[in-house]
Amino acid sequence: MKKAILKMVSVTAALATALVAQTGSFRVSADETTAVYSQASAGVLKDNSDYKEELADLNSQYAALQKEQDAINANINKAKSEKEKQLAIKKDLDNQIYLTRQQIQLLEDKITLLNNNISEKELEIVDKQADIDDNYTLFKKRVRAMYMSDESSTVGLILGADSFYDLLTRAEVLNRIAEHDRDLIERLQSDKADIEEAKAEIEGDKADLESSVSELDGLKSTLSSQLAQTQEEIQSIAALEEQFLKDKTKNQQEMAAVQADIDDIYAQLESMGDYVGGEFLWPLPGYSNITSYYGWRFNNSDFHTGIDISGSSVYGKSIVAANAGKVVFVQRNYTPGKGYGIYLIIDHGGGMSTLYGHTSEILVDVGDYVTRGETVAKVGSTGWSTGPHLHFEIRVNGKHSNPLEYL
Numbered sequence: 071m072k073k074a075i076l077k078m079v080s081v082t083a084a085l086a087t088a089l090v091a092q093t094g095s096f097r098v099s100a101d102e103t104t105a106v107y108s109q110a111s112a113g114v115l116k117d118n119s120d121y122k123e124e125l126a127d128l129n130s131q132y133a134a135l136q137k138e139q140d141a142i143n144a145n146i147n148k149a150k151s152e153k154e155k156q157l158a159i160k161k162d163l164d165n166q167i168y169l170t171r172q173q174i175q176l177l178e179d180k181i182t183l184l185n186n187n188i189s190e191k192e193l194e195i196v197d198k199q200a201d202i203d204d205n206y207t208l209f210k211k212r213v214r215a216m217y218m219s220d221e222s223s224t225v226g227l228i229l230g231a232d233s234f235y236d237l238l239t240r241a242e243v244l245n246r247i248a249e250h251d252r253d254l255i256e257r258l259q260s261d262k263a264d265i266e267e268a269k270a271e272i273e274g275d276k277a278d279l280e281s282s283v284s285e286l287d288g289l290k291s292t293l294s295s296q297l298a299q300t301q302e303e304i305q306s307i308a309a310l311e312e313q314f315l316k317d318k319t320k321n322q323q324e325m326a327a328v329q330a331d332i333d334d335i336y337a338q339l340e341s342m343g344d345y346v347g348g349e350f351l352w353p354l355p356g357y358s359n360i361t362s363y364y365g366w367r368f369n370n371s372d373f374h375t376g377i378d379i380s381g382s383s384v385y386g387k388s389i390v391a392a393n394a395g396k397v398v399f400v401q402r403n404y405t406p407g408k409g410y411g412i413y414l415i416i417d418h419g420g421g422m423s424t425l426y427g428h429t430s431e432i433l434v435d436v437g438d439y440v441t442r443g444e445t446v447a448k449v450g451s452t453g454w455s456t457g458p459h460l461h462f463e464i465r466v467n468g469k470h471s472n473p474l475e476y477l
């Protein structure tokens with residue numbers, strides 16, 4: 071019947087469809103429509119490209135660390151004899167521990183990130199569902215109104231137009247309201263799609279989370295067995311000597327390069343004022359065993375610029391500042407098997423400084439003022455080392471000297 075009336079006023083088929091769809095719209099107040107509608111527009115899914123980027127970054131960092139671990143393992147497996155294997159394990163153990171710790175840190179960051187994204191997405195789903203409920207209620211109200219509207223008002227509306235232009239004007243007003251109906255349906259559809267997308271992302275995150283957590287558990291047990299192994303290892307000077315003499319020329323060149331680097335560092339440091347005074351404190355409390363003294367060693371082929379202190383279960387023990395001073399250099403990145411590994415330098419004024427090498431961890435930063443006896447690092451085996459120990463140096467105006475003359 072509506073179609074017949076519409077044909078009478080000769081509007082186009084498109085306009086006719088629109089008008090039919092609109093007839094009931096007047097039954098819902100414009101205020102109500104606007105209120106619910108603007109609420110719904112607020113629920114657009116958050117753009118989470120930052121999250122995806124961060125996640126990809128963590129994954130690639132993790133993969134890089136895994137590659138390093140694999141290289142170390144390949145190195146250990148390459149060793150022919152049992153003795154060589156033992157040496158390789160000893161040398162690389164601390165590096166493995168270091169890498170394992172970094173991997174654990176990355177996994178923990180990733181788990182936090184995944185958990186945050188999951189709860190964020192769950193909240194968004196709740197919001198979206200509320201939008202859908204509101205819009206669906208509104209939509210049902212409008213449909214009901216449309217079918218309940220009496221024909222006479224529709225007919226009256228159309229026939230009451232003074233002219234075709236008047237009708238078009240009314241149609242435009244109608245059309246705008248009708249757009250709300252269409253938009254409501256589109257909104258419902260897109261909200262539903264958003265929810266499905268968020269749910270899929272949560273599913274993916276949860277699977278990733280589960281495998282990350284089990285990977286983390288595995289790494290933690292690996293770390294504790296690595297640590298247990300290291301706790302019992304003591305810096306072996308015989309092993310170090312064997313390693314050094316095996317490729318003497320190359321090692322001498324490497325040592326010279328390390329010393330040149332150290333000289334460069336000292337050349338750039340400016341000692342603060344006068345000497346802080348007092349005597350130097352033993353830097354590794356509870357451990358008095360010196361495994362390598364200051365001076366020539368390995369058949370006069372290597373000059374040892376400090377003293378090595380080691381002992382049973384020394385790994386991870388506290389290294390203290392030998393005197394008050396300012397932390398002037400901290401090296402946290404290192405090349406496995408080379409140089410001092412993770413180390414720091416403290417300036418005590420008057421040109422006096424101390425260096426703490428092969429640590430597993432440094433607890434202070436450049437610019438920090440430390441007191442005499444304050445813990446600054448933990449014993450490790452980083453760099454050129456065959457087991458956990460502290461390499462301790464005292465330098466005067468950048469020149470190494472025998473620490474035992476000061477301790």
Ligand SMILES: [Zn+2]
Binds near residue numbers: 362374376377378462
């Ligand atoms: Zn040393």
